[in-house]
Amino acid sequence: MSIILTCMGLAKTYGEEQVVRGVDLDVRAGHIHSVIGPNGAGKSTFFNLISGQVTKTAGTVFFKGEEITDYTPHMLPHIGMSRCFQRTNVFPELTIYENVWGAMFACANDGPMDFLRRPIFSGELKDKAEEVVESVGLSHKLHDKGKTLSHGQSRMLEVAVTLAAQPELVLLDEPTQGLAPEATHEMTELIKRLAGQYTILLIEHKMHIVMEISDVISVLNLGQKIAEGKPADIQNNQMVQDAYLGRLRDDND
């Protein structure tokens, strides 16, 4: 399989503090590639560097062979990369449908005056938007406002808004954060279903999920990549256990 995303030497320094110290990463098309590491390892910053939310101190990023190092966030969905956020980050006063349709329209915008002419509640995009809402199981809430959702439903909407751009690569930043076991299970099932259609780069804290669904796992610690490999290799890697796994098992699992 071909490599869809390449990061070389990505680094971020805030003043004296080196949050991410030169991380190299290759993501293969079709994989679920997980990034794990203890709190403060720089995972979210690493994501923000890829998606342009945070300016890079050093390093380059290639997506489908094209250098995207200096792309601003709004350009990425147009070339097929879309992300969700760790903190739920949707549009609270808009309906679920508007959330998804609006996100979808960003990349379907066709010609300079399309944003005045395109009908919002009919046509091809309507079907696609409803499909995406259905795929995350929120159809019954279609015309309710974003702020009326429970936390678990908001996380689902977060994923739906991310998928609306019809990307090839999806960056998911802790999609199960703060979810009850039942909702966590639903989210895991959703990610498994998505795996067939998208390449997924995933940050996740819950170890059993990561081990279950990942094709490749990269481990970050103190801003550096300390290991990479298949789930079984990572579980048996002494360095990883020292840095992370043992401690986490005691804490959460």
Place this chain on the structure above:
Amino acid sequence: MMQNKTLFLITLAGVVIAPMVFPTVTATDMLIFGLVAVSTNIMVGYTGMLSFGQASFFGIAAYASGLVLKADISVFLAIPAGVIMGSLAAAMVGYFCVKRTGLYFICLTFAFNQAFFFLVYVWTDVTGGDDGLPGIPRPDFATDTLSFYIFIAVLFFICMAAMLAIVKSPLGLIFRMIRENPERAEAVGYNVRFYKWVSFMIASAFTSFAGTLFPMLYGIVPVDQIHWLKSGDFIFMLLFGGSGNFFGPLIGAVAYIWMSDTFSVFWPRWPILMGAIFMFVVLFMRGGVVEMIERTYRYFRQKRGDAKPAETTT
């Protein structure tokens, strides 16, 4: 809540009744500033950008249209001339202002407004400076107050329909996404700064349109029409009426014009009253008159005991 169609019909009825209730000139004034309030709301209420500089574009358009009319050229050239001048100014000002957000954005719009005011103030050869620009004729077909009112009313509805169409289009949805969550709007693929600029220009273009009509009403452009205090009045109108609803700002404009016409006659300090009302609105009635009506409506429905909680409109 009511559909936009219903509200549009209510507005139509209001426009027909207004000259019977108020003096015709006052009613015309209400239409012109109604347009200003509704257009400013596209930017303030829908996109979440508070501008204290909209009088710049109102004033520039008023002067441009006034000068064309004074030269005895057709009103159908005066209006486009004013709209183009106002929109060009807005494109320039907006380009710089949308680079900043929040307080800095407000300060920038305010600063540009001041700059335009002093430009007009010192450029006496063209603008008449402190004395204003007098002697502006009305178009031949609308010299008496009533036919002029009808002329303005027709233009008013064309603009209202155009603005409603914009707000209901995907562009309007993009504006609301930016208001709700600019970071996420950027992440799903919208160039937020560009769309803020578009919002700024659309709002200012319609404000300019209203500005081109103003000189014909009183036959003069007083210099205070471009003063930043006027920008503040626009904000007052739309907050008083309610920025959450497309038609809400109209209520604010009508109330403002009515108050200034009624109280200013016998009480020169009437702005004190305005200030008090403004404080009341901001403290207790964040959604303006529209929210007050909705709350009352909901209260009575619940009292009758037949209702599930009413939804609020956007």
